[in-house]
Amino acid sequence: MPKPLIALIAAVVAAFGVSYFSDRIDPYYLDVMTGVGINIILAVSLNLVNGYTGQFSLGHAGFMSVGAYLSASITVLAGPRILGDSGGTALQQGLLFLCALIAGGLGAALAGLAVGIPSLRLKGDYLALVTLGFGEIIRVIFQNVDALGGALGLNGIPNYTTFFWVYAFAALTVYVVACLVRSTYGRGFIATHDDEIASEAVGLNTTRYKIVAFVVGAFFAGVAGGLYGHFKMTITPTGFDFTKSIEIVVMVILGGMGNTPGVILAAILLTLLPEVLRSVDEYRMVIYSLLLIVLMLVRPKGLFNFDYAGIFTRLRGRPRATPS
Amino acid sequence: MTEFLQQLLNGLSLGAIYALIALGYTMVYGILRFINFAHSDVFMVGAFIGYFAGEHLPQGTVWGGLCALAAAMLGCAVLGILIERLVYRPLRGGPTLNVLITAIGVSLFLEYTGQLVFGATPRSFPQIFPAKTIAVGGLIVSTSQVLVIVVAGALMVALQFAVYRTKIGMAMRAVSLNPRAAQLVGVNIDVVISFTFALGSALAAAGGVLYALNYPSIDPLMGVAPGLKAFVAAVLGGIGNIPGAALGALILGMTETFVDGSRWSTYKDAIAFAVLIGILLFRPAGLLGRYTPEKV
Numbered sequence: 001m002p003k004p005l006i007a008l009i010a011a012v013v014a015a016f017g018v019s020y021f022s023d024r025i026d027p028y029y030l031d032v033m034t035g036v037g038i039n040i041i042l043a044v045s046l047n048l049v050n051g052y053t054g055q056f057s058l059g060h061a062g063f064m065s066v067g068a069y070l071s072a073s074i075t076v077l078a079g080p081r082i083l084g085d086s087g088g089t090a091l092q093q094g095l096l097f098l099c100a101l102i103a104g105g106l107g108a109a110l111a112g113l114a115v116g117i118p119s120l121r122l123k124g125d126y127l128a129l130v131t132l133g134f135g136e137i138i139r140v141i142f143q144n145v146d147a148l149g150g151a152l153g154l155n156g157i158p159n160y161t162t163f164f165w166v167y168a169f170a171a172l173t174v175y176v177v178a179c180l181v182r183s184t185y186g187r188g189f190i191a192t193h194d195d196e197i198a199s200e201a202v203g204l205n206t207t208r209y210k211i212v213a214f215v216v217g218a219f220f221a222g223v224a225g226g227l228y229g230h231f232k233m234t235i236t237p238t239g240f241d242f243t244k245s246i247e248i249v250v251m252v253i254l255g256g257m258g259n260t261p262g263v264i265l266a267a268i269l270l271t272l273l274p275e276v277l278r279s280v281d282e283y284r285m286v287i288y289s290l291l292l293i294v295l296m297l298v299r300p301k302g303l304f305n306f307d308y309a310g311i312f313t314r315l316r317g318r319p320r321a322t323p324s
Numbered sequence: 325m326t327e328f329l330q331q332l333l334n335g336l337s338l339g340a341i342y343a344l345i346a347l348g349y350t351m352v353y354g355i356l357r358f359i360n361f362a363h364s365d366v367f368m369v370g371a372f373i374g375y376f377a378g379e380h381l382p383q384g385t386v387w388g389g390l391c392a393l394a395a396a397m398l399g400c401a402v403l404g405i406l407i408e409r410l411v412y413r414p415l416r417g418g419p420t421l422n423v424l425i426t427a428i429g430v431s432l433f434l435e436y437t438g439q440l441v442f443g444a445t446p447r448s449f450p451q452i453f454p455a456k457t458i459a460v461g462g463l464i465v466s467t468s469q470v471l472v473i474v475v476a477g478a479l480m481v482a483l484q485f486a487v488y489r490t491k492i493g494m495a496m497r498a499v500s501l502n503p504r505a506a507q508l509v510g511v512n513i514d515v516v517i518s519f520t521f522a523l524g525s526a527l528a529a530a531g532g533v534l535y536a537l538n539y540p541s542i543d544p545l546m547g548v549a550p551g552l553k554a555f556v557a558a559v560l561g562g563i564g565n566i567p568g569a570a571l572g573a574l575i576l577g578m579t580e581t582f583v584d585g586s587r588w589s590t591y592k593d594a595i596a597f598a599v600l601i602g603i604l605l606f607r608p609a610g611l612l613g614r615y616t617p618e619k620v
Contacts (some may be wrong), residue, residue, distance in 0.1 A: 056421070118601075118605055119601070119604075119605075121605075121608065122604060122608055124420075125353075125359060125559070125563070126559065126604060126608065126609075128359075129555070129556065129559050129600070130600070130601055130604055132597075133556070133596075133597030133598075133600055133601055134597070134601070136593065136594060136597050137594040137597050137598060137601075139594075140590075140591055140593050140594035141594070143590070144590050144591065242552070246428055249425070250425055250428065253421055253422070253425050254425070257421070282440060283440070285432060285435075285436035285439075286433060286436045286437055286440060288432070288436075289429045289430070289431075289432035289433035289436060290429070290433060292425065292426070292428070292429035292432070293411060293426050293429035293430060293433065296415065296422050296425055296426040296429065297411070297414055297415065297426070300415065300418050300419070300422050
């Protein structure tokens, strides 16, 4: 069996193990860790688009909202009919949740395809703005669909998200992204990022690579959205506005574009930072923004852009050793 | 027909405000090639300076109003220069994305410092200019609407003059065309960039005061939505292109007003982006922008 796959299975098993004992963990820490895991999925999947493929997307929250709404409507609207009045066993609930998450991911991927095909002809800032625009349009549409709660959002989503689901999908995201960019096919992503004209000249279909990156990224954003919805138990359209997209982009850039371990670390750090600063609540966001500016001035290549050559050979393909 | 004209007037005044903000985006982009996300918050600071100046000046007079406007423009020009000098200049020459993230950082900093200093609750903006409504035929024209259009028009003419008829304007155009070549012929890039920021920020401040007059409540997050729309307007017209920004802003202001008046009004916030995407698909460099194919 290939090593990355072993690592993936190990990570999933480890996530299950931690989840099994989650009763003994302080609920606050469990909540924070769940938030961290969801942000890891978002940041790593966006890194495939923004980092490895070099296409600046600002619409990740939009895809997240598609996944969140789709999977939540499955468990809220169709769930009671499938599971019956008893609510079903834990296994049935888990299966329903898995189906809902995957459906949410596929829906988001479809949205990614619909957005990607027309907009990926554009470059740089124009692309950034168009993806931002699509994200905002998706948000406004959700605001106007009364069946999904309109501007008030969708409430009463069952609390299915556990430590296991979040970190199993986080591991899967890292696995898929790492394997994709390390495969022969996936070198095309990096080639598109490095020099689009040269890649086209040697016969790579760069548009296709961009769309694939976009769709895969959107899929995982959708899954993350589903996890988020079943974690917060309520979703509102404004929760997925462009500030959320920017939050994810910041993680990617601070971690170092196209550097998965760095992006994971940045996702952890940037999720924990507001929590640590909770004691100085008033100044929290001021400090956060100042740190952002200072970090960019001091470490312009990303916070965690060290020489990974040595560490990486040992860690090769191992997505997450243990969820910490 | 009257309703159509009324909407046209409303759209024109909204578009004029968007244009004032969009010009700052487009000028900075033209010279430094990056999206100055903090621009929308300079707009907010401008409105707040106008608010505090307006409290100390005689209200409801033309001179008092103009003084408040001038104070806001001056204050924001200084703020713009400071932001550029302290934050953007050390990053110049680095990857654009870093500057972008830093700009987001500055934007968040201004917003949350604003919430800390001014409080998050909206305040009502004083009527610093004489307020009247005139009925022309069936049309209801408020003086603040006329004011917006007149002031915005005057400022845009002044900007056009500054960019095309003065020495520093020529330097700006030179830097925007080719920064290195401009440096070689003796243009001081630092001065030009500072001047651009001052100019853009002053226009945004004017936009902020005029916006506050028409939608009379201000809060530290007021810049986010109009800032985003104005940026869309700048891209719509072809970013880096000054007349394009004004044109894009007018189109956007009109479209938004007409959609607001129709039964699709709840989709108002999406329409700006729908127009943008529609236009960019057919003209990838915006309406007046020139598409430059990449050369090896």
